[in-house]
Amino acid sequence: MRFVVKREEDKTDRLASNETYQALLAITNTLDKNLITDTIYREAYDHPDGKRSRVEDRLSLAYHNKCAYCERICKADIEHYRPKKAVNEDGSHPGYYWLCYEWTNLIPSCITCNREGAKHNKFPVIGHRVSAPMLLADGNIDLALSKAGVTPLVDERPYLLHPEVDHPEDYFEFEIDPDGEGIRIIGIDGEGRGNATIQICLLNRLELKLDRVERVINDFKDAINALFLKLENGNINDGQLADRISEHIDLLHERSLQENRNHTYLSKYIVASAENFEKIVLPFLDLKIRHILIEAFKSTN
Numbered sequence: 001m002r003f004v005v006k007r008e009e010d011k012t013d014r015l016a017s018n019e020t021y022q023a024l025l026a027i028t029n030t031l032d033k034n035l036i037t038d039t040i041y042r043e044a045y046d047h048p049d050g051k052r053s054r055v056e057d058r059l060s061l062a063y064h065n066k067c068a069y070c071e072r073i074c075k076a077d078i079e080h081y082r083p084k085k086a087v088n089e090d091g092s093h094p095g096y097y098w099l100c101y102e103w104t105n106l107i108p109s110c111i112t113c114n115r116e117g118a119k120h121n122k123f124p125v126i127g128h129r130v131s132a133p134m135l136l137a138d139g140n141i142d143l144a145l146s147k148a149g150v151t152p153l154v155d156e157r158p159y160l161l162h163p164e165v166d167h168p169e170d171y172f173e174f175e176i177d178p179d180g181e182g183i184r185i186i187g188i189d190g191e192g193r194g195n196a197t198i199q200i201c202l203l204n205r206l207e208l209k210l211d212r213v214e215r216v217i218n219d220f221k222d223a224i225n226a227l228f229l230k231l232e233n234g235n236i237n238d239g240q241l242a243d244r245i246s247e248h249i250d251l252l253h254e255r256s257l258q259e260n261r262n263h264t265y266l267s268k269y270i271v272a273s274a275e276n277f278e279k280i281v282l283p284f285l286d287l288k289i290r291h292i293l294i295e296a297f298k299s300t301n
């Protein structure tokens, strides 16, 4: 997960329309959740390459075609961050039906992060749970108070972090999996929201731990190993080796700025400090070259 800026003006015309607001009023006035329709919050259309969704298209722009939770490029479905029809942790809660068309409540998620057993209708909170929309004096819904980053919703302190509200560097670090299964994400905040988010979306499932290595580490590792082989074969000298290593470390820094790549937050974490680089990257390199790499990292920083 990494922080995402999704602009209010980027939502679809249909979501922004008065017609959608009237449809929402009908739901909140009758509490009939069968009226919630994906023709509004998904808005499917035919595309020469297959069925598409206008809302997904807009979310993909902000999220660079990545899942909000596991940060992999994928076909992401529209996920209601606050579940629209029921909440697992509270059987008496009607679900956040009044947020079914709210832009800040629509998040792109891969089917694995959002399936039953993972996120689905889970939504545990630390604070007081909100169970109805805020109304204006005339009975209309106060849409400004339906936003994820605004009171009263933000005061729920959801355990599940919101990529447009919460900053991942306050909640997550990474470590090498002790069982040799790639790279784990770990929660670091005192309230336990980071760890809860990992649990809810199963962010340490095996495929993800291995994918982090494959997408973020392996190219670098292969390039460095090839350089040392060239040195051994006499194809380059020590000076050339040092220059090429610096170039590859520069590439790691560059990659951490590319939001359209898989696992950008891990890339950012790796280059944030020599300690992080040492902890996450060096274990994948041969013991006898590690000291050269860490010195090179420090001198390019």
Ligand SMILES: [Zn+2]
Residues within 6 Å of the ligand: 067, 068, 069, 070, 071, 072, 109, 110, 111, 112, 113, 114
């Ligand atoms: Zn995912």
